[in-house]
Amino acid sequence: MNLRIGLSSFTYLWFLLMLFGPIGALIWSAYGEGASALWRELVRPEAIFALKLTLLITVIVVVLNTLFGILTALLIVRHPFPGVTILNTIVDLPFAVSPVIAGFMLVLLYGPNSLIGAFTGQMGFKIIFALPGMILATLFVTFPFMVRELVPVLQEAGTWQEQAAHMLGAGNWTTFWHVTLPSIRGGILYGIVLTVARSLGEFGAVLVVSGNLIKQTQSATLYVYQAAADFNSAGAYSVSILLCTISVIILVLMETLKKYGEGKRA
Amino acid sequence: MSIEVRKLSKVFADGHRAVQDVSFELLEGEMTAFLGPSGGGKTTMLRMIAGLETPSSGEIYLSGRRVDHLPPQERQIGFVFQNYALFKHMNVFENIAFGLRVQRRNSAYIRERVTELLRRVDLKGLEQRLPDQLSGGQRQRVALARALATEPRLLLLDEPFAAIDAQLRKELRAWVRNLQKEMGITSIFVTHDQQEALEIADRIVVFKQGQVEQLGTPQEVYNSPQTPFVAGFVGEINRYQTGVKNGFTDLGVLKFPIKHQEGRKVIVVIRPEDVSLVPWSAQEDIQAMVLQTTFLGEFFKVDLELADLIRITAHVPKSQGIGLHPKDRVALQIKAYRTFDSSGQLETAVELTRKAVQGESMFPVGEAV
Ligand SMILES: Nc1ncnc2c1ncn2[C@@H]1O[C@H](COP(=O)(O)OP(=O)(O)OP(=O)(O)O)[C@@H](O)[C@H]1O
Ligand SMILES: [Mg+2]
Numbered sequence: 001m002n003l004r005i006g007l008s009s010f011t012y013l014w015f016l017l018m019l020f021g022p023i024g025a026l027i028w029s030a031y032g033e034g035a036s037a038l039w040r041e042l043v044r045p046e047a048i049f050a051l052k053l054t055l056l057i058t059v060i061v062v063v064l065n066t067l068f069g070i071l072t073a074l075l076i077v078r079h080p081f082p083g084v085t086i087l088n089t090i091v092d093l094p095f096a097v098s099p100v101i102a103g104f105m106l107v108l109l110y111g112p113n114s115l116i117g118a119f120t121g122q123m124g125f126k127i128i129f130a131l132p133g134m135i136l137a138t139l140f141v142t143f144p145f146m147v148r149e150l151v152p153v154l155q156e157a158g159t160w161q162e163q164a165a166h167m168l169g170a171g172n173w174t175t176f177w178h179v180t181l182p183s184i185r186g187g188i189l190y191g192i193v194l195t196v197a198r199s200l201g202e203f204g205a206v207l208v209v210s211g212n213l214i215k216q217t218q219s220a221t222l223y224v225y226q227a228a229a230d231f232n233s234a235g236a237y238s239v240s241i242l243l244c245t246i247s248v249i250i251l252v253l254m255e256t257l258k259k260y261g262e263g264k265r266a
Numbered sequence: 267m268s269i270e271v272r273k274l275s276k277v278f279a280d281g282h283r284a285v286q287d288v289s290f291e292l293l294e295g296e297m298t299a300f301l302g303p304s305g306g307g308k309t310t311m312l313r314m315i316a317g318l319e320t321p322s323s324g325e326i327y328l329s330g331r332r333v334d335h336l337p338p339q340e341r342q343i344g345f346v347f348q349n350y351a352l353f354k355h356m357n358v359f360e361n362i363a364f365g366l367r368v369q370r371r372n373s374a375y376i377r378e379r380v381t382e383l384l385r386r387v388d389l390k391g392l393e394q395r396l397p398d399q400l401s402g403g404q405r406q407r408v409a410l411a412r413a414l415a416t417e418p419r420l421l422l423l424d425e426p427f428a429a430i431d432a433q434l435r436k437e438l439r440a441w442v443r444n445l446q447k448e449m450g451i452t453s454i455f456v457t458h459d460q461q462e463a464l465e466i467a468d469r470i471v472v473f474k475q476g477q478v479e480q481l482g483t484p485q486e487v488y489n490s491p492q493t494p495f496v497a498g499f500v501g502e503i504n505r506y507q508t509g510v511k512n513g514f515t516d517l518g519v520l521k522f523p524i525k526h527q528e529g530r531k532v533i534v535v536i537r538p539e540d541v542s543l544v545p546w547s548a549q550e551d552i553q554a555m556v557l558q559t560t561f562l563g564e565f566f567k568v569d570l571e572l573a574d575l576i577r578i579t580a581h582v583p584k585s586q587g588i589g590l591h592p593k594d595r596v597a598l599q600i601k602a603y604r605t606f607d608s609s610g611q612l613e614t615a616v617e618l619t620r621k622a623v624q625g626e627s628m629f630p631v632g633e634a635v
Contacts, residue, residue, distance in 0.1 A: 160351035168365035
């Protein structure tokens, strides 16, 4: 009994130190600035641009990552091909590589001095120091989330339900849409949550590939970084709080959706 | 629909031959049981007919039409999986309606059909439940209703009753049997349970190591097993491996005339119910001592030892078994036996009528010893 109390107090303490502490500090400091200052900072054109850019990147990344994540997970689990184990390991690479280094690799591959970058540059289409590079960088760092969520879910679901659907006359597409997809819905939702959170917050890789050009390639996190560096604390707090709030809302929303999905079952 | 399978084989990627050169024909409207030991290839066979597994060679015909190149969704076969494979995220109604929705039936028809099936499988009122909220037997009935909804021409059931307790199992199989007869659907079901096969099948196919050992009606398979394996798998047997001596089996007192050449190996098979016990007498050819009796409900199983330490098991009626005790001396009469050559081919099948045995022995049979 004592042990249990001890353990749970320790857990709370840990949460306090690791999670609530920093968030509390942020809110507390922001509070010190006053609401009107925060609001003024938030509606500055540079801040609004940065937030819009981050949202745009997030939406594109979530859509692409979901599509390719589902496809990759299906390939790994359902249609194993030679070398699939290697692929399965490589999926985790973005977790192992520092985002800054990931960004650097992208610059090397697509930068203005690279073959591809020079070619697209000639066509009047920039990748690095432009939106496409930022999307690529965010895609790179978020790629494992969806795949890692779905592989175990697919493995556990097995192929029985799909086989049953085929025996009932359903073709591949109907089966995927009405049987496979609903059975991995929870995993997809969770993958999306993680992808959104990471896309909103990605800094290192985006910093390297974007060039951090104000009102051109400055995303929300870069804006916060810049504001903090320029001693504009109200600007840093306001955008930070907004980003945090969006993440929390998405998390809660997905949890509710998941509960709702299970609620229909229970 | 009728099914014909010609020289069908399945070699898995790891080189394992799960089905080897199997041919058979099953008639329209019949219920066939695939019976055999674990790993015998029953599931593989069923999955090939369904199209869930691609045969390595051979042909499959349904109603005379070759189907082995068709994907499963084009074969009009209902399949009940051993683990039911219900759609977890759909409720009972949607599970059963799935095939009808695929066929794009209108919703009034779907409602009517599903309701009728629910009534048939006795699951009315459970439409909104999800599979997780059903008992094993209920899931099984949902799986069955789902397979029947689209009126398949062939129904394949892979050990449909394996996970169900004895009582419900009996009810369900009687129920499936009635339904199948009523609807006239050609069906195949896989089972390990010989009793189940004997009870509800019109025909039985016995599989062993990927090959068909015997195909026949329950009576044929039970009464006229073509190999010692079939005899042992469908029903109980006493099995002896022996040689031929002077035109008789070389089994001491179990001396049966035999056509085999001298010195060849033979297998003698005697069912316990074909061994009857009579009072001990010096004139009887086969004398024995009771080792042990076991009460099995409808009859007694009696283990006996003959001269030369040969052992035999007899099944005797309750009235006779009650009076028997270890070390009792009795005499035996063998009513029927079969002999096979060493490769398992049937050589002789002897069926002495009760009367002949009685005439020879001069003692009333069936009287307590
Ligand atoms: N996908 C597979 N790959 C390799 N070998 C397989 C595969 N599926 C089945 N086998 C093998 O083929 C043989 C026949 O299997 P099958 O499932 O048809 O047997 P079964 O008669 O249905 O057995 P049970 O009564 O235990 O269900 C077994 O030895 C099994 O190990
Ligand atoms: Mg099987």
